Amino acid sequence: MMLKLVIAVSLFVSAYCASIHNLFDAFAGVDQYMDITEFSDFWFQFDIDGDGVVSKMEFDSGWRQADFPDKDHSPFFFLEMDRVPDEQLTREDFQHMFNIFESGDDARLSYREFRNTFDALFKVD
Ligand SMILES: [Ca+2]
Ligand SMILES: [Ca+2]
Ligand SMILES: [Ca+2]
DSSP: OHHHHHHHHHHHHHHHHHHHHHHHHHHHTTTTOBOHHHHHHHHHTTOTTOSSOBOHHHHHHHHHHTTOSOGGGHHHHHHHHOSSOSSSBOHHHHHHHHHHHOOTTSSOBOHHHHHHHHHHHSOOO
């Protein structure tokens, strides 16, 4: 019984990691690092109508579609991302977010950097 539970949980965790990792790889490209453009494109995948702005509604449905964690809290995560506060996400917000995600001053994001900040920012506490 306990073993079943452990297997179920670890399957769930690995599926969750795979989704974010796969997405990261898809946008990072062959060098496996994200620059600011690739990082912005990652978030612009939520820009369904392609107007260069990720609205609250687009963010919410994008978060669900990408199967990111804590879906009920995506409105809070939106606020977390809206660094130039105007109720919409644009390149300016992504530039600020990139600086938060990025460390090592090499102007590029490894998966580890990405994941550490992602998990720290987008969690419910
Ligand atoms: Ca849009
Ligand atoms: Ca904004
Ligand atoms: Ca870096």
